[in-house]
Amino acid sequence: xxxxxxxxxxxxxxxxxxxxxxxxxxxxxxxxxxxxxxxxxxxxxxxxxxxxxxxxxxxxxxxxxxxxxxxxxxxxxxxxxxxxxxxxxxxxxxxxxxxxxxxxxxxxxxxxxxxxxxxxxxxxxxxxxxxxxxxxxxxxxxxxxxxxxxxxxxxxxxxxxxxxxxxxxxxxxxxxxxxxxxxxxxxxxxxxxxxxxxxxxxxxxxxxxxxxxxxxxxxxx
Numbered sequence: 001x002x003x004x005x006x007x008x009x010x011x012x013x014x015x016x017x018x019x020x021x022x023x024x025x026x027x028x029x030x031x032x033x034x035x036x037x038x039x040x041x042x043x044x045x046x047x048x049x050x051x052x053x054x055x056x057x058x059x060x061x062x063x064x065x066x067x068x069x070x071x072x073x074x075x076x077x078x079x080x081x082x083x084x085x086x087x088x089x090x091x092x093x094x095x096x097x098x099x100x101x102x103x104x105x106x107x108x109x110x111x112x113x114x115x116x117x118x119x120x121x122x123x124x125x126x127x128x129x130x131x132x133x134x135x136x137x138x139x140x141x142x143x144x145x146x147x148x149x150x151x152x153x154x155x156x157x158x159x160x161x162x163x164x165x166x167x168x169x170x171x172x173x174x175x176x177x178x179x180x181x182x183x184x185x186x187x188x189x190x191x192x193x194x195x196x197x198x199x200x201x202x203x204x205x206x207x208x209x210x211x212x213x214x215x216x217x218x219x220x221x
Contacts, residue, residue, distance in 0.1 A: 035091035035099065035114050042070075042087045044080035050157055051075050054209045055089070056116045057151050057200055063111040064207065070103050076198060076211035089114075147174050147220060148202040154180075159190035160198075167199060176201075176220045180212050 040055045041048040054076050058068045070087045072078040079085070089101040091114065103109055152167040153160045163185055170178055180197045182188040189195070195214040200207065203221055212218040 035089075035093050035101075037089060037091050037114050037116060038098075039090045040087060042075040042079060042085060044083035044085050047080035047083070048088075049075070049077065049079040049211065051087070052157065053153050053160060053198055054200060054211075055087075058207075058209075059109075059111045059114045060116040061150075063109075066111055067108040068111055070105055070107050070109065072105075073208040076209040146203075147171060147176060149176065150200045150202055150207065152200070153198045154185045155189035155195050156193040159193070161186065161189040163197075174221075176218065179217050180214050182214075 037052065037056055037059065039050070040052045042051045043049055054074070055068070058074065063069075068074065072085075075087065085105040087101075087103045087105075087107075087109075089103075089109070090098070091101065092098050101109070101113075149164060149168045149171065152162070152164045154163050155161055166186055167176060167178075170176055176199075178184050180195075182195075185197065197212045197214075197218060198209065199212075199218065199220065200209045201220060202208075210218070210220065
């Protein structure tokens with residue numbers, strides 16, 4: 001005869017499975033901590049956007065209260081309008097084992113589960129701003145209600161430049177407006193490739209992210 005605890009656990013598992021909710025609990029974090037984010041994408045089926053840089057930055061700063069929300073705002077836009085999207089994280093642990101994490105739109109991940117490799121950031125940030133990446137922006141200018149540029153990257157996967165300070169200097173009266181091109185963003189980090197500007201920012205006390213393709217115009221808010 002099965003124990004009441006066993007039946008309760010089975011019922012909880014079936015509920016989570018039926019609703020498609022993916023949870024990363026403290027217990028799981030203690031067991032599997034240290035997964036290095038190799039790649040991440042967000043979307044629906046073939047309509048997916050690479051969000052590796054966005055996710056690494058959010059995780060490196062610990063998210064909000066230790067969690068990173070998965071939605072169109074934090075992932076930089078909506079790659080599949082009207083569809084139920086998901087985040088896929090491809091990661092590797094210290095034993096060189098690989099694993100895929102899947103989180104539905106509207107869910108959360110526990111930032112403590114993951115690590116960001118320093119050598120990845122070094123390669124991706126030739127124009128580093130020299131500040132610690134987990135400093136929670138102690139040097140932010142303005143109050144919490146103002147627009148604060150947390151991090152900005154320009155380029156393509158594997159060839160990006162950190163243009164955080166350039167973007168901060170472009171903010172005028174609480175607004176960031178710029179045409180996304182090599183001339184305005186300090187050069188071409190990936191010659192011949194279609195580039196994207198990724199901006200992670202705080203507005204009215206809430207962190208968000210946006211991604212704008214080369215040739216288009218970025219306006220925040």
